[in-house]
Amino acid sequence: MCENDLIYMRRCLNLAKEGLGYVRSNPLVGCVIVKDNHIIGEGFHHAFGKPHAEIEAINNVKDKSQIKNSTIYINLEPCSHYGKTPPCSQSIIDVQPLRLVIADIDPNPLVNNKGKEILEKAGIKVDVGLCKNEHRHLNRRFYTFYQKNRPYIILKWAQTLDGFIAQKNQQCIKWISNDASLQLVHKWRTEEMAILVGAETIRCDNPQLTSRHWYGHNPIRLVVTNSSNLPINSNIFNDQAETTIFYKNLIKQYPSNIDLVKIENDFLGSLFAYCLEKNIISILVEGGASTLDNFIKRNLWDEARVIIGSNIFGNGKKAPIIDEYKSFDIFDLEDNKIIHYYNDTY
Ligand SMILES: NC(=O)c1ccc[n+]([C@@H]2O[C@H](COP(=O)([O-])OP(=O)(O)OC[C@H]3O[C@@H](n4cnc5c(N)ncnc54)[C@H](OP(=O)(O)O)[C@@H]3O)[C@@H](O)[C@H]2O)c1
CATH class of the missing domain: 3.40.140.10 (Cytidine Deaminase, domain 2)
Known part of the structure; x- marks a missing residue:
């Protein structure tokens, strides 16, 4: 040297x-x-x-x-x-x-x-x-893709001080994250190739899943559903970004610009096969709790970014729990705390 x-x-x-x-x-x-x-x-x-x-x-x-x-x-x-x-x-x-x-x-x-x-x-x-x-x-996304044959998985959610991701009457994420955190999430979206949510989040929040509050690209929107019961006027069907639906039972017709992938046996198996085929090397998984649990239960995640708000719901939908990880860091963003857990080896 x-x-x-x-x-x-x-x-x-x-x-x-x-x-x-x-x-x-x-x-x-x-x-x-x-x-x-x-x-x-x-x-x-x-x-x-x-x-x-x-x-x-x-x-x-x-x-x-x-x-x-x-x-x-x-x-x-x-x-x-x-x-x-x-x-x-x-x-x-x-x-x-x-x-x-x-x-x-x-x-x-x-x-x-x-x-x-x-x-x-x-x-x-x-x-x-x-x-x-x-x-x-x-280059952890790139190494994960070639060495583990799957995309780099980043879990992300916002929770209240008392550990809820939504209220009982299903008010959405904006009530937990402050404006600065919302903008940070949009920056995170530009950095990954795809973003994934469960069908219940589409039905409750009707999110756009774009990066409109930051400069850069919109990731591909991925949605998982067993029932395939997604309202046809959902924002994910607009032309702001590509959308792919992973379904088990197809009960309705979706717009022709939507990519449909049938879940063969196991959702994560079908998701990873799709990503390998399309060269999608990273996914930001944005919830809800049961979609995030798919990854946590099987320890198939690399980072988790958790936004802790300053409010208290008292009841509602419980946030996921991460109890095994390799390292973490934490910082304040106005009245939110951002915890960043690492589970990967890179
Ligand atoms: N605070 C936050 O960061 C945050 C983020 C996102 C959402 N939320 C809130 O969380 C709530 C929704 O969370 P949730 O846990 O109830 O639902 P979710 O994870 O958004 O969606 C669950 C649905 O996704 C589908 N799904 C998930 N895993 C599947 C699998 N392995 N195979 C097939 N389908 C699968 C099923 O769809 P079908 O029912 O269609 O079969 C399931 O019912 C909403 O109130 C939303 O506002 C909060």
């Missing part, structure tokens, strides 16, 4: 974060090109379908001949296959750096060590493993 390797890799990770919410099923990657201890170019993967970080960084170097004998830092192994863009490993070979420092090998079987091998065969020294844990945490 060289003296300033850590500084440059941390810079890569900071750049990589900028892509959150835009790279979709791709990893968050940053790249820094260093010559004589000066950054001569840097870049990150901005959005799905756009150039990868290393291409951005190379393109940002004014005089490309300067890259010869430089060190290139990237937090993920360069790709070796044709996807939406040509392979980055060849573009790196073309500019002839001396050394490459990468945080980790790509878990995607299409790449997995192949990029590293191609670069080494071309005579470039490749060092792997610097800031691996930070990189894996940043």
